[in-house]
Amino acid sequence: MKSRTKVAVIGGGIAGCSTLYHLTQEGWSDVVLIERDELTSGTTWHSAAQVTNFGMNQTMVGLKSHSIALYKKLRDDPEYPVGYHHGDGGIRLANTEGHMQGYRHFASMARGMGVEYEILDAEECARRHPLISTENLLGGLWDGEDGDIDPAQLCQALAFHARKAGAEVYRNTAVTGLKQLSDDTWVVQTTKGDIAADIVVNAGGYRVNEIGAMMGVRHPVASMEHQYFVTEDIPAIAEAGHRMPLLRCPISDYYSRQEKGGLLVGFYEQDCKTWGMDGISPDFSNDLCPDDLDRVMDVLEGAFERMPVLADVGIKRVVNGPITYTIDGAPLVGPIPGKRNAFCIIGLRAGLGEGGGHGWLLAQQIVHGEACYDTWCIDPRRFTGHATVELTALKAVEDYQNEFRFHFPHEHRPAGRPAKTTPLTPVLAAEGAEFTIVNGWERMDYIKPTPDFVATHSFAFDNTFAAVGAEVAHVHTKVGLCEVSGFNRFEITGADRHAFMDRMSCSFVPKKDGRVGLVYLLNEQGMVKSEATVANLPASDRGPERMWYGSAAASEYHDMDWLRAHMRADEDVQIRSLTNDMTILVLAGPDARAVLQACARGDWSNDAFPFLRVRECEIGFAPATVMRVSFSGELAYEIHVPNASLYAAYLALRAAGENFDLRLFGARAVESMRMEKGFLHWKADLITEFDPYETGLTRFVRLDKGPFVGREALRERLTSAPRKQLVTLHVKTDHAPAHAGASLMEAGRVVGTITSGAWGYRTQKNLAYAFVETDFANVGATMSLDLCGDLIEAEVIAPGAFDPEHKRMRG
Ligand SMILES: Cc1cc2nc3c(=O)[nH]c(=O)nc-3n(C[C@H](O)[C@H](O)[C@H](O)COP(=O)(O)OP(=O)(O)OC[C@H]3O[C@@H](n4cnc5c(N)ncnc54)[C@H](O)[C@@H]3O)c2cc1C
Numbered sequence: 001m002k003s004r005t006k007v008a009v010i011g012g013g014i015a016g017c018s019t020l021y022h023l024t025q026e027g028w029s030d031v032v033l034i035e036r037d038e039l040t041s042g043t044t045w046h047s048a049a050q051v052t053n054f055g056m057n058q059t060m061v062g063l064k065s066h067s068i069a070l071y072k073k074l075r076d077d078p079e080y081p082v083g084y085h086h087g088d089g090g091i092r093l094a095n096t097e098g099h100m101q102g103y104r105h106f107a108s109m110a111r112g113m114g115v116e117y118e119i120l121d122a123e124e125c126a127r128r129h130p131l132i133s134t135e136n137l138l139g140g141l142w143d144g145e146d147g148d149i150d151p152a153q154l155c156q157a158l159a160f161h162a163r164k165a166g167a168e169v170y171r172n173t174a175v176t177g178l179k180q181l182s183d184d185t186w187v188v189q190t191t192k193g194d195i196a197a198d199i200v201v202n203a204g205g206y207r208v209n210e211i212g213a214m215m216g217v218r219h220p221v222a223s224m225e226h227q228y229f230v231t232e233d234i235p236a237i238a239e240a241g242h243r244m245p246l247l248r249c250p251i252s253d254y255y256s257r258q259e260k261g262g263l264l265v266g267f268y269e270q271d272c273k274t275w276g277m278d279g280i281s282p283d284f285s286n287d288l289c290p291d292d293l294d295r296v297m298d299v300l301e302g303a304f305e306r307m308p309v310l311a312d313v314g315i316k317r318v319v320n321g322p323i324t325y326t327i328d329g330a331p332l333v334g335p336i337p338g339k340r341n342a343f344c345i346i347g348l349r350a351g352l353g354e355g356g357g358h359g360w361l362l363a364q365q366i367v368h369g370e371a372c373y374d375t376w377c378i379d380p381r382r383f384t385g386h387a388t389v390e391l392t393a394l395k396a397v398e399d400y401q402n403e404f405r406f407h408f409p410h411e412h413r414p415a416g417r418p419a420k421t422t423p424l425t426p427v428l429a430a431e432g433a434e435f436t437i438v439n440g441w442e443r444m445d446y447i448k449p450t451p452d453f454v455a456t457h458s459f460a461f462d463n464t465f466a467a468v469g470a471e472v473a474h475v476h477t478k479v480g481l482c483e484v485s486g487f488n489r490f491e492i493t494g495a496d497r498h499a500f501m502d503r504m505s506c507s508f509v510p511k512k513d514g515r516v517g518l519v520y521l522l523n524e525q526g527m528v529k530s531e532a533t534v535a536n537l538p539a540s541d542r543g544p545e546r547m548w549y550g551s552a553a554a555s556e557y558h559d560m561d562w563l564r565a566h567m568r569a570d571e572d573v574q575i576r577s578l579t580n581d582m583t584i585l586v587l588a589g590p591d592a593r594a595v596l597q598a599c600a601r602g603d604w605s606n607d608a609f610p611f612l613r614v615r616e617c618e619i620g621f622a623p624a625t626v627m628r629v630s631f632s633g634e635l636a637y638e639i640h641v642p643n644a645s646l647y648a649a650y651l652a653l654r655a656a657g658e659n660f661d662l663r664l665f666g667a668r669a670v671e672s673m674r675m676e677k678g679f680l681h682w683k684a685d686l687i688t689e690f691d692p693y694e695t696g697l698t699r700f701v702r703l704d705k706g707p708f709v710g711r712e713a714l715r716e717r718l719t720s721a722p723r724k725q726l727v728t729l730h731v732k733t734d735h736a737p738a739h740a741g742a743s744l745m746e747a748g749r750v751v752g753t754i755t756s757g758a759w760g761y762r763t764q765k766n767l768a769y770a771f772v773e774t775d776f777a778n779v780g781a782t783m784s785l786d787l788c789g790d791l792i793e794a795e796v797i798a799p800g801a802f803d804p805e806h807k808r809m810r811g
Helices: 014-025 058-075 097-111 122-128 151-164 205-214 235-240 293-306 308-312 351-368 389-401 425-430 465-477 497-504 553-565 592-599 643-660 667-677 711-717
Strands: 004-010 031-034 090-094 117-121 139-143 147-149 168-170 175-180 186-190 193-202 222-231 246-249 254-259 262-267 315-325 332-335 342-346 433-438 441-447 480-484 488-493 516-522 528-537 546-551 574-577 582-588 614-619 622-627 636-642 724-731 743-746 749-760 765-773 782-787 790-797
Touching: 004 014, 004 186, 014 031, 014 151, 014 342, 014 351, 031 151, 031 193, 058 097, 058 151, 058 351, 090 097, 090 122, 097 117, 097 139, 097 743, 097 782, 117 122, 122 139, 147 151, 151 168, 151 351, 175 205, 193 205, 193 351, 205 315, 205 342, 222 293, 222 389, 246 293, 254 293, 262 293, 293 308, 315 389, 332 351, 342 351, 425 433, 433 667, 441 465, 441 480, 441 667, 465 480, 465 667, 480 643, 480 667, 488 497, 488 553, 497 546, 516 711, 528 553, 528 614, 528 622, 546 553, 553 574, 582 592, 582 643, 592 636, 592 643, 614 643, 622 643, 636 643, 667 749, 667 765, 724 749, 724 782, 749 782, 765 790
Parallel strands: 004 031, 004 193, 031 168, 090 246, 193 342
Antiparallel strands: 090 139, 117 139, 175 186, 186 193, 222 262, 222 315, 246 254, 254 262, 332 342, 433 441, 480 582, 488 546, 488 574, 516 528, 528 546, 582 636, 614 622, 622 636, 724 765, 724 790, 743 749, 743 782, 749 765, 782 790
């Protein structure tokens, strides 16, 4: 074994083997893989190993397509061929119109990644899969590239090619400890001695948290037992004369694919079980959990009804093994939060289909700092302090029980709620609030029109439409109050704080006390990394001179790691997070100033406290920091209050608002209003795939202000034309919003992709943002939006359709 390496990958399942292979593909050959047993002795060896293109967003579709392309290449490689049934095709069934609508949206979304699905009716499903009945079936989604692969051969082939490129694989070598030295080198302790590594990768499968514990981390990953059986040969398959397509059934929660002359059928039973929560025996390797077919009886019946042939055939083999889950079902692939030079590729529940792509995106992140797609949907930092293993287990059970039932827009399932709350959460609930979830935080979405109101989840405008419209109207004509829970807030102190933020951002950073500014952070490639509101607070009884850095609720770990990674030892800069300590109350509407004036001393007139200013005060007697900023486009104040005083501040505002008919409004109203103003959302419209010019942020870029992260790359980018441009669209229908990922078409070709969509109640327009080819970026350009299968005209309009001169929010 070497004594030093650039990267040590821990774990030789599909995750580790794919990472090792792709590191060599990215040009790094001094890399090793350490496996406690033989390769694939965790979950990988017994996987059903179905491989599909189907994904919930474009990054997932893109990485799965990469897997398929790679697996085809490996299958065709005469030196080390891999058994891969590519192109059996697969059907995802549906028995509700809502589910079919979702499939149509996913087809629109995938087309932008060069992947074509077909939408089938029930008869066509049965024609392609002659073993199924059409009883209680509406239709399905067809992915012609579906197939299955030999998992052991796949991993051996990846390791073979990695070795050929210089990588080393140490089998029967367990990692027993991880220590980080002051120069950030990791000492990887193993049963065969130590190896020093610049970078470590946790690819430990269900042992993820044994490895996590070695570096003081507990990853939000939990395992579930999962079973399939393999049948004896089925004569009807031989008679069909072609391989059976894969089936995935959200009606009765099972999947099936052909295995030799029979079928492999896997189950997602309601009475499901977590696994390994109290520790895993060190001897569990190349092993399975005991069979327990009794547990899957509830779903077995549905499978038998759909495929009656199953009733007449014997079961050859049962497999019951552990499979890892995360809080939202997507894996954790990327930097480990709070650690330097440490990455993970864990929580893979469909690792054979996805593993090729995840290893590819991870290797790019390790070697280049960023991948070709925005990887937020798999970023380990998307979960923060609430993400315990116990919470993960609750979500894992819920997810498992709903394996093939995707979330509808605005749908949040009940397990593990409430995870993060403020003192106001129960108060707002008593006022009739319905909540959405942002990074675990319960955030007021809208006030229910009646106490027993239940939202209908749909890809069309749903039954909240009128209630949200009434909230917008009230904010527009009178005054509203909204709690923004979980908004990310760092306090930056030290004499070099402005120089530091100047280096971190491409924008003008305000330096004067009491000033507020919106700034953008770029990555080393000059692409959009983060967005922050920075505010300069003077020294007071609450602290020394300091800067507040406010960003999206989910960005806490992401932004903290990014800022800390760039702090210099000789700089006087300290950063601490106040995210869990404070909450924002937004007061918005033409009467907002009068309400504020009625509960806080001082002169709040426009002259005394204009737009983009910050001031400390008391709301009633509650300490607060007020910023004059607006996401709604109305006159608005962000009131930042320590959580201990939040209820007191709320009561003071409600009392002051009584004379002004102050009412509550929620996140859905905010979403509508921000789109009417042309304001962007982090990780919806602001992604690492585009630079600030392409994203329409030119006015925020100060190339000549001095060095900042990403400046040289951005300069370089200016020498070539933008690839796409973010535009605002008027979507010419009033029955459904545009959904993120949907394709914009022209002459049968995809010319753009939606990033956000919402109804604009003040402008009476169905609005969307999209990145489109530059030929389609001019105001007045039209194209067709594939909105769940319907082609709808979409016209480019000027950004900020509501009050384009910003008179209301600045007045
Ligand atoms: C019954 C079943 C059916 C499935 N069907 C499908 C399917 O159809 N399609 C699909 O895509 N996915 C499927 N999956 C999921 C898929 O198999 C997994 O997502 C995938 O195998 C996980 O791979 P991994 O590399 O993350 O973990 P593993 O395969 O568990 O690999 C982790 C490796 O790390 C090693 N290791 C752990 N600790 C240490 C240590 N301290 N030192 C050194 N080495 C260590 C282990 O020995 C192991 O080899 C299925 C899973 C199950 C259980």
